[in-house]
Amino acid sequence: MEQLIVVFAQKRNIGLTAIPYLAVIGDNKPIELLEHATPEHIRKDERRFTNDEKELINILSQISDQQLYRKFGREDSLRLFIDGLPGHKLLHSHILPFIDSVLFQAIKVLASSDVNAYYKDAAFGNLYNTDILNIPPLPAKALFYFMLKPEGLSYSLRILQEIPGQQAKEFSLKDREIGFICKRNAVIRIGNRIYYFDDIDHNKLKPFLDKYTIQVPSSRLDDYMKGFVANCIRTYEVIAEGFTIEESNDQPSPHLSLLKDLNLEPVVGLNFRYFNRVFLADNKASVFVDCIYKDGKYRFFRIRRDFGFEQAAVEKLHNLGLRRCGDALFKPVLEDEETGDARALARLAEWLRTNREKLEKEGFSINTEFEDRQIALDLPGLDIKSQEDNDWFDIHVSVRIGDFIIPFLKFRKNLIEGDPAYILPDGRLFLLPPEWFTRFSELFDYAKVEKDSIKLPRAHFSIMERVSSVNVNGHKSGENVVPVFPETSLPVGLNATLRPYQLEGYAWLNFLRENGYGGILADDMGLGKTLQTITMLLRIYQDDSGSVKRNEGSLPPSLIVMPTSLVHNWQAEFKKFAPALKIYNFTGGNRLRSKSIGRIFNHYHVVLTSYGILRNDIELLKHCSFHYFILDESQYVKNPSSKIYDAVKQVESRYRLSLTGTPIENSLTDLWAQMNLVNKGLLGSLAFFKRSFVQPITRQSDEEKELKLKKLIQPFLLRRRKEEVARDLPPLMEQTLYCDMTADQKSYYEKEKSGIRNTISKIFEAKDADQTKLLALQALTRLRQIANHPLMVDETYVGSSGKFEQIVDNLESIVSEGHNVLVFSSFVKDLEILERALKDRKLTYSMLTGATQERQKVIEEFNEKAPIFLISLKAGGVGLNLVKADYVFMLNPWWNPAAEAQAINRAHRIGQTRNVFVYRFISSDTIEEKIAKLQQRKTELADMFVNSNNPLSDLSKEEIMELLS
Structure with missing residues (x-):
């Protein structure tokens, strides 16, 4: 009956190889080889073969002539490739080692399968049943016998073959006819028996083919004992006479150190100490051998790795927030990788600072030296004191690091330049916690430094909150939602019913006014920015009884500037919603252009004018004082280099407000221009804003910068979309x-x-x-x-x-x-x-x-x-x-x-x-x-x-x- 067999035979120009055949085996007659078995046979009829047979076919197909030609050949044909193999430059360096590794894979499968293997002698034309090979299911072992005497060392090699259910067989190689099938992992054939080894190559066996014992003279003894003998004790079974072999059962101890990886980036290295040996955790060897010569005697200590203990130590590091970046190298788990040695080192130092106590409890020792300098792992303490002074927060900060108290301003340069490395008075390197760069970096972008204090404009209360971790003005820092403001009663005489979101906008406007801030009301067009503004102005000019009196000096008037086309609309809206307010229309060619115009304005509550007139009459208007200065459709003044922008900056008022449906009409610079008019300096200078926000956000899609900008402007910009608030609008x-x-x-x-x-x-x-x-x-x-x-x-x-x-x-x-x-x-x-x-x-x-x-x-x-x-x-x-x-x-x-x-x-x-x-x-x-x-x-x-x-x-x-x- 047709069956699969594997035939080991010599092939022209290649040497020993193995070929899977479909064959017919009969009694008392040569085996009939029908054809080579290939992966194509499996594709055509997969159920015909067992799993072992399919594995053997696929393994051995790799060393067929065709596959070797595909892998190594550069010749024009298969025949030229095979003919040229004897002189092929890759034959001994690549081709034969590849065939050797494939044959060893096949031997391992054959050892555990029911597939028969045969050895075909080149001297015979046919293959017979008697050519079958006996391949045991277990690998053979090399057993070394060492005998140390005063005159020197002698050793011999025996082969130990264990067979399940039978007595183990032990023999020497001398005086036997031995053929090598594989070399790297030795496979030998003695008659029809195969012996294969997992851990020894043919070079270590060859010396014992023609001798029982090898003698080592005393002159070479020490090198031999510490080299060859130690390696044999580590890898093979050894029987020793004249020296001792001891097992070390000491529990290892984990050790962490700061070092650089192959990319020269700072990382944490994990070592384990066994007995008197320390090695990186990426070493895969399971056994180590140390040789000690003392008092004329050699002692070997065999150290077996405790991989369970080591893996548990690695898991502890994972649980504390480290991830592998190499076999024995770790770094903190971060959403964004730090760039630069110092920033990455600061992350490692912060991790060690935070987890030092836990690590030491778990038995880890820590080396705090990095590139010949000790790293300070003291947890820093911050003492922050601040007080409000008119338009400023006056901030004093000191830092305690171990026994040192250092003024916080000493770290200003580090925070501005993003450099965490600071040398302490005792020479140790202190690495600023990465959290400081988030918490304090913006502080120096917008604050002024005077001697030992830091002065931050009150408009930056969100930065003050991050610095002090205390809420300012009831605002919750970092929330990217519209804050809830205290309800404010509506003014008497308002001829309108405000929708809920308009009430919220009105409360927000009062919040800004009560805290001395300017703002941008940026609701979608059609949501009633005009009505919310009129409501606030009516409240301002009412007394406690709710009546609006003639405005003759009690409060300066408020100025609203707008496109000319909207003046009529604003007049109509005031008349409709707040008729008690007196409105002065400062437009038209016949308007009064007198130096005493300010005294006339003071008889009114609100002055309306256009952007064009403001620009043309700024020399008059800049001498007037206004309570509120309101810019409607403020995108008209988005160009900081324009004359109208310059004119707007010259208007004097206690409060400023912008109204626009498009605070960013064309670019982020629009936002800076409008915010700078209502809260001067909030976003820094235009050059700073472009460098810090415009370029990173528009060119690099920097999400961190985008979030930072949102947090800066969020308290001062209120924007509601129609679909969010005006749900009663039709689709x-x-x-x-x-x-x-x-x-x-x-x-x-x-x-x-x-x-x-x-x-x-x-x-x-x-x-x-x-x-x-x-x-x-x-x-x-x-x-x-x-x-x-x-x-x-x-x-x-x-x-x-x-x-x-x-x-x-x-x-x-x-x-x-x-x-x-x-x-x-x-x-x-x-x-x-x-x-x-x-x-x-x-x-x-x-x-x-x-x-x-x-x-x-x-x-x-x-x-x-x-x-x-x-x-x-x-x-x-x-x-x-x-x-x-x-x-x-x-x-x-x-x-x-x-x-x-x-x-x-x-x-x-x-x-x-x-x-x-x-x-x-x-x-x-x-x-x-x-x-x-x-x-x-x-x-x-x-x-x-x-x-x-x-x-x-x-x-x-x-x-x-x-x-x-």
């Missing part, structure tokens, strides 16, 4: 409509794109970066216009626009169903082209652009009769309440998605009762699609895309060219 449905360009439009677009791409590429090579991006913006803007309608750039164009056809069709359909639509575009010319189409179809509309003279009349016209309102982004992005509309069309994607959100809020705001549908129109396969994708990527940072002047300034050359791909 906002948004959909993007992709419009195919007409054939004429597409041809025009592709031609322009090709030319622009070539032009920009040349510009990049010839211009400086800022000039390049400005020219690129102009070129890309032209493509945006063509994607809308080529008429925007070429009045001779006679074709149509796919987007415009779809927009007009949708407008006609929606209006016929009785709906009202706001149509926004960032291009006035866009609206003018649409206006002509509406006239052709006899659709009634209103239009608001920057050129509109009678703005309020146009708004009333829409609210009373026109179903369509065409609005340019700049003219109508803010300050409008157009809840009549239940559809919003966005004709083109804008560089700044925050402006898009503002536009939508003209209709989706408090007072809206119907579902609002927003349609964004994008021309397919154009730059508009690329802009939409970039918006999505950039809006993760507070709905911000690019900086204020050029939306391409943060993009690389590759990203700009990608827009044109």
Whole structure:
């Protein structure tokens, strides 16, 4: 019957190998070898083979001619490879050692399986049953006999073969015909018997093939005893005469030390001490032997490793917060790896400081020396004293380290530079706890140092809380939620009912005022920032009885500055909600421009003016004193280098407040600019802010910096989104409509794109970066216009626009169903082209652009009769309440998605009762699609895309060219 066998035989140019065969074995006749068994046989019929047979086939397939050729051959054919093996440079260094290791694997499997193995003598053509090999299930052992006498050392080797159920067999190798099948792990054949060894190579057996005993002269005795004999005692069974072998059963002791790994990074090394031997825990040897020569006698101590004890010690380190970074090396478990030797060493020192007592109780000893300097592991004590002084926290801190008391200011340089290494007066190295860098690093970013005290502005009470671990002003440090403020009674005479979130905003405004802070009320458009502000002002100018008197010197008036288009709205809101307050409108060409204007203001409670007038009349207004200075739509003053920003800084007031729906309209610099106006110095200088926050957050996505910035501004910025607080608002449905360009439009677009791409590429090579991006913006803007309608750039164009056809069709359909639509575009010319189409179809509309003279009349016209309102982004992005509309069309994607959100809020705001549908129109396969994708990527940072002047300034050359791909 056909069965699997393994045949050991000599192969041309290779030597001894083993081949699995499918064979037929009969009585009294040669074994019939049918074919080589290969993994292909297993794939075709897996159930035909046992697990041992499949393992043998797969193991031995590795040394088939074909597989050896694949692994080692570089010749053009298998035949050339086999013929060239005798002179092959890899034969002895790689190929034969590989075959040796595979044969040993096969021997081990054969020893424990039912598969028969045969040895084919090269002198015979056939294979017979009598060629079967006997392979015992257990490995043979080498047994060394040593005899030490005054004249020298002699030793012999015996082979011990244990066979289950039988008496062990012991024999020598001399005078036997022995063949080596494997060398690295010796496998020998004596007749038809195989003996294999797990722990000895053929070189140690060869000397005993032709002699029983080996003599070592006394001149070489000491080296031999400490070398060869010690190794034999460690690895093999040894019978000794003339010297002693003792077992050491002492319990090991764990030891920790500070050292550097292969990457020269500080780590904790784990050692174990056994008897008089210390070694790193990564040593895998299970037995160690020490040789001691004393009083003319040799004594060997055999030390067996206690791996259970060692693993328990490793587990204790894991439980105390270490993780492996090498076999015997550890470092603390951290979310973020520290960079730099000193910071990493500080983490290790902090871990040792914290866990030193526990470690010593568990029997660990600790070496505190690192690179020839002792590390101070004393737990530092902090003595922090502070008091409030007008606008400052006056802070005094001292540090106790062992017997030393050190002023905290001595560590200022370390904290600023991020260097934890400080040399104590006794020469030891003290490593600042990593927690100090979190707790104190910001302190020196914003504080002033005067002699031995640290002065921190009161606006930084969140930093003061981290320093002192005490809550300041009832604010809970570190909470990234809107704090709950004490309820404040509403003023008498307020003609409005505040919603719960508006009451909370009103309480927050009072909290800021009572503690002397400025703030930014940044609620979404339409949530009533104006009403919350008016409520606070009404409360300020009321006396205890609740009456509002003429403001003649009791309190300075408050100044509110806003875009010109909103002055009328603010007047109407004051009249509606707080008629008791006297309002002075300081606008218009006929306004009084007198040096005594301040005395006139003092007869009023609130002065309203525009940003343009503030800028033009600052020489008058900077001499006036105001109680509150309020900036509405404060994103108008986001540019710190502008004249209006400079003018705002010169206005004198006790309190400051900004109102905006987009505190970060274009970049993080917007936030700094607006926060600096209400809480000067809160975020440091602009250069510091860019270095510490803008670059790490926008360029490196530094989450730690982002969280730090949030904590800094959180007490002074209140932002609620419509979906969070105005749950009674109807749903906002948004959909993007992709419009195919007409054939004429597409041809025009592709031609322009090709030319622009070539032009920009040349510009990049010839211009400086800022000039390049400005020219690129102009070129890309032209493509945006063509994607809308080529008429925007070429009045001779006679074709149509796919987007415009779809927009007009949708407008006609929606209006016929009785709906009202706001149509926004960032291009006035866009609206003018649409206006002509509406006239052709006899659709009634209103239009608001920057050129509109009678703005309020146009708004009333829409609210009373026109179903369509065409609005340019700049003219109508803010300050409008157009809840009549239940559809919003966005004709083109804008560089700044925050402006898009503002536009939508003209209709989706408090007072809206119907579902609002927003349609964004994008021309397919154009730059508009690329802009939409970039918006999505950039809006993760507070709905911000690019900086204020050029939306391409943060993009690389590759990203700009990608827009044109």
